[in-house]
Amino acid sequence: MFEEKPLNGETPENDDVGHQEDRRFFLKQSIALAGLTFVPGGFLQAGEQDEVPVGNAEKVKLTLTINGAKRRLTIDPRVTLLDLLREKSGLTGTKKGCDFGQCGACTVHVDGQRVLSCLTFAVMQHGRKVITIEGLASNEQLHPMQEAFIKHDGFQCGYCTPGQIMSAVSCIREGRANSETEIQEYMSGNLCRCGAYPNIVNAIMEVKTNGQKV
Structure with missing residues (x-):
């Protein structure tokens, strides 16, 4: 009997290994492509954007007077007043302590009333006057x-x-x-x-x- 030889010079055993590797590669590619069909379009188009929207939240505009200065901001509606002051306005004098409204470290004044800023949504303060510890002093x-x-x-x-x-x-x-x-x-x-x-x-x-x- 004549022994059948592969045209490419490989042994049948090596050929089987090659087929297995091709099959694994095909499966990986198929799973990856299938996964992309479930990814929101906005995520794929984000590219070099700094932030990717979470859920269905859309940015909202609001106006605040912070320590006497009027500010127009565009924020995520879930942002707390505390995070807006610290992260968006650079007013880090107001401290984040427990983040549950139990320690009082985040206390500020809103329209003259003391408020726990960690429990207060910034978007709900539209048009109001906010005073932080930085705004108490008058000049020097x-x-x-x-x-x-x-x-x-x-x-x-x-x-x-x-x-x-x-x-x-x-x-x-x-x-x-x-x-x-x-x-x-x-x-x-x-x-x-x-x-x-x-x-x-x-x-x-x-x-x-x-x-x-x-």
């Missing part, structure tokens, strides 16, 4: 509450201090600084892991007693 002159915190050593690590000061100002504005007990109750939502509570109360009491405008 510190706010009376800032000066009192320095004088009474109302901070140690300083991480919670911006939120503490913003709440302290609201405490006096809302007429809730008539006694140490009342101040402690009002400020209970602002946590200080360094334990500077007595000094914070003393700072608020001094500003209240001196009748300084806050």
